[in-house]
Amino acid sequence: xxxxxxxxVRHSQPEVRPDIPAAQWQLSExxxxxxxxxxxxIKHFQPVVVVTSRERKAIQTGTIVAHILEIPATIAAGLxxxxxxxxxxxxxxxxxxxxxxxxxxxxxxxxxxxxxxQALLRFSAAVSEVLSHHPAGSVVIVAHAxxxxxxxxxLIGGDPFSFWKGxxxxxYAVFSRPNLKFVEIVDHVL
Numbered sequence: 001x002x003x004x005x006x007x008x009v010r011h012s013q014p015e016v017r018p019d020i021p022a023a024q025w026q027l028s029e030x031x032x033x034x035x036x037x038x039x040x041x042i043k044h045f046q047p048v049v050v051v052t053s054r055e056r057k058a059i060q061t062g063t064i065v066a067h068i069l070e071i072p073a074t075i076a077a078g079l080x081x082x083x084x085x086x087x088x089x090x091x092x093x094x095x096x097x098x099x100x101x102x103x104x105x106x107x108x109x110x111x112x113x114x115x116x117x118q119a120l121l122r123f124s125a126a127v128s129e130v131l132s133h134h135p136a137g138s139v140v141i142v143a144h145a146x147x148x149x150x151x152x153x154x155l156i157g158g159d160p161f162s163f164w165k166g167x168x169x170x171x172y173a174v175f176s177r178p179n180l181k182f183v184e185i186v187d188h189v190l
Contacts, residue, residue: 003176003177003183004136004137004138004139004176004177004178005045005047005138005139005174005175005176005177005183006127006131006138006139006141006174006175006176006177006180007042007045007047007138007139007140007141007172007173007174008141008143008148008151008152008172008173008174008175009038009042009061009062009065009140009141009142009143009170009171009172010142010143010144010145010148010167010168010169010170010171010172011027011031011055011057011058011060011061011142011143011144011169011170012027012031012032012034012035012038012057012060012061012064012169012170013027013028013030013031013034013169013170014026014027014028014031014057014169015027015028015031021085022081023055023056023080023081023085024055024056025055025056025057026056026057026060027056027057027060027061031057031060031061031169031170032060032064034169034170034189035061035064035065035068035170036064036068037189038061038065038170038172038189039064039065039068039069040068041172041186041189042065042069042140042172043069045138045140045174046137046138047069047071047137047138047139047140048071048134048136048137048138048139049066049071049072049073049074049134049137049139049140050062050063050065050066050069050071050072050073050074050140050141050142051073051074051075051076051079051130051134051139051140051141051142052073052074052075052076052079052141052142052143053075053076053079053080053081053142053143053144054075054077054079054080055080055081055144058079058080058142058143058144059075059142061142061170062140062142065140065142066140076126076129076130077126077129078122078123078125078126078129079123079126079127079130079141079142079143079147080143080144080147081143081144081145081146081147082102082111082112082114082116082119082144082146082147082150083112083113083114083119084111084112084113085112085113096165098110098111099111099146099161099164100161102115102116102146103116103149103150103159103160103161103164104161106120106150116150116160119146119147119150120147120150120151120154123143123147123150123151124151124154127141127151131177138177139177145164145167145171146164148164148167148173149161149163149164149167152173152175152182152185155175155180155182156182166187167187168187168188168189170189171185171186171187171188171189172185172186172189173185173186
C-alpha cells in the first residue's frame with residue numbers, strides 16, 4: 001500500500017461476563033482466534049504501530065495483531081468506549097433502543113455519563129493526538145464500535161446507528177492520511 005492510513009479497528013469478540021463491567025471484559029477464545037485473520041487483512045496497509053484504548057478487549061486485540069505483524073503496540077488515553085459505566089447487562093433490544101436515541105440526540109445526555117457529542121469530541125481529540133505522535137506511516141487504532149461509528153460518520157456522513165450495528169467483532173474502517181479520506185470498511189473479519 002502506497003498511502004499512509006488510519007485503520008480504525010473494532011476490538012474482537014469478548015467473553016461476556018455479567019459479573020464485571022464491560023470495560024474489563026477480556027477476549028473470548030474465538031475473539032483471540034479472529035485476531036489472526038484481522039492481522040492478515042490489515043498487513044497490506046503496512047502499519048508501523050498499533051495503538052489501543054485502555055480497555056482489556058482492545059488491548060488484547062491490539063497486542064495479538066501487533067505481535068503477528070511484528071510492530072509495537074501501545075495504549076492511549078481517550079480511545080475508550082462511550083462512557084456508560086454501571087449500566088449492567090440489559091437485553092439487546094433495550095440496549096439498541098438506548099443507543100439509537102444516543103445517536104439521534106447527540107447533544108443530550110440520554111445514555112451513560114457522556115453524550116454522543118462529548119464522546120465524539122473526546123475520541124476525535126484522542127485520534128488527533130495519536131496521529132501527532134505518529135506523523136508518518138499507517139497507524140492501527142483499536143477501539144470500540146460506538147466511538148468508531150461516531151467518528152467515521154462525522155467524516156463520511158451517514159447514520160451512526162446503522163454504521164454501529166453493521167460492525168462485527170472485529171471489523172475495521174480505513175482512512176487515508178493526512179486528509180482522512182474514506183478508503184474502505186470491512187465490517188466483519190472472520
